Each structure stands twice: as structure tokens, then as C-alpha cells.
Amino acid sequence: MSLSRNPQELLAIAAELLDGVHDRFVSGVGAPSAVHKGPDDFATAVDLELEKRLTGELRDRTGIDVHGEEFGGPDFDGGPIWVLDPIDGTFNYSAGLPTAGILLALLDDGVPVLGLTWLPLVGRRYAAVAGGPLLESGRPLPRLGRGSLASSIVGMGAFNIDSHGRIPGSYRLQVLAQLSRVSSRIRIHGSIGVDLAFTAAGILGGAVVFGHNAWDNAAGVALVRAAGGVVTDLAGDPWTIDSGSVLAGAPGVHGEILDILGSLGDPRSGLEGGHAQ
DSSP, X not given: OOOOSOHHHHHHHHHHHHHHTHHHHXXXXXXXXXXXXXXXXXXXXXXXXHHHHHHHHHHHHHOOOEEETTTBOSOTTSSSEEEEEEEESHHHHHHTXXXXXXXXXXXXXXXXXXXXXXXXXXXXXXXXXXXXXXXXXXXXXXXXXXXXXXXXXXXEOXXXXXXXXXXXXXXXXXXXXXXXXXXXXXXXXXXXXXXXXXXXXXXXSEEEEOOOOHHHHHHHHHHHHHTTOEEEOTTSOBOOTTOSOEEEESXXXXXXXXXXXXXXXXXXXXXXXXXXX
């Protein structure tokens, strides 16, 4: 580890800065698209404003550079670097749904050593240093105990059945169908940050994340690990900053979900020439 400052001190600074943008985050709900980023993807003016503000403040207060979703930054696998998603769940935020938040992680040699997930619209703030405990609004939560999929709610990433991308819609539908046979309930929140934070807090038993972006995943991975949960990719390999997916869950629940995913085979096995069969 190459950190030159106490992680607890850095966590306190980061929490103060996220608290400082709470009111702006809340007042901006409903902001329309300002930057088109690709099919079904956009950023609002509030995304850009918050990223610029927090990037400057984090650099000034900690001396550590920042990689943000909207403006980029240094590589993830070097020395200490903040990874910031100023608004996770942008579609929700723009539509006025409360399942949106701010995600911030501190990576050291690519490993999340701090994670913060602020959900201003539902009044939740989750934070942790590697090793725990998980803090909710500054209060330590108990470590995750062993659970069962049958008694758990599972968060799952969104899907479009016609998607032919890296993890195609046909595979995602199979995941949904098979999980629904065992899990108490499936929930699609439209926010990776929400799914992973709620898994860390024990609200969800697990989360299936199809996305691979570090700014979406790193903070939540830090939270789940700090809470005593299990984090891998969808194939069961240890999660790293380069992983293409995330499977997070309480002990026991994670293993049951992984068994289901394993029974479905390779996500691209149903593809031929880039088209789902």
C-alpha cells in the first residue's frame, strides 16, 4: 500500500465533501440530458458540475488525483487514486426516481481501500475502510451473517432482451428467470451503487452486476467486503478493477447465486455472429 495518509482521515475528508454537495444533488433532481454519451446513455449538467467540484476539492484536500466518469483521469492500477461517479443512476435521477446517488472509492494499486455511497434522496450514507466496519450515517452495522437465497431479495442489473453486447440480453433474461425460481424477490433498481450498498447493509442478500466500469463498481465492492460479504465476478473469479462484472452477496447467498450462474454457462454461448439466438 502506498497511501501516505491514514485511511480513516481520508474517509472523514471524503465524507465531508460528499455532505457538502448534498443540497445541490437534491435540488438538481429532474435535470434533463445535457451530454449524449451513447445509446440510452447520457449525462446531465448536474453530473458535470458535481464532478468538477468534487474533483477539485478532493485534489485540494487530499493531494490525490481523481478519475471521474465524465472527465476521466489517471489509470486505475497505479498509486492512490479517487474514482468518482457524481450521479449513479442518471436515468433515475433525471426521471425523479430516488434510487440515485454519489459513488466514491479510493484505489491503491487498483484495490479499493475506501468506499462511499451517498444516497441523498433516501437519506442513506454508506462508508467503509477496508477491513470494516460498514458505517451507515456514521453508525457501524453488524457484519453480514450467513444467509439463504430463498429468504433473500436480490438486486439485478437492467437488461434489454434485444441487446447483443458483452453480456447479452438473452443471458440476462435467463439469469432473471432462474433466480426467480429460488430467490424471495428480484429487484431492478437501475443503480449499481444502490444494489451494492444495500447488499453490504444486508437489505439485499445479493446483487448481480453486469456492468464493468470502475466508477460504478469500486465503491460498492469496498462496502460489501468491509461488511463481510463475498465479491467475485459472475464466473466466480476474485473481483479486480479489471473484472467485467460483479457478483456480491452475503456468505451462503453468494454461493447459491454462483451455482445458478454456473448452470447457465458462458454468457456468450448463445451468440452467433454477434446476435442472440
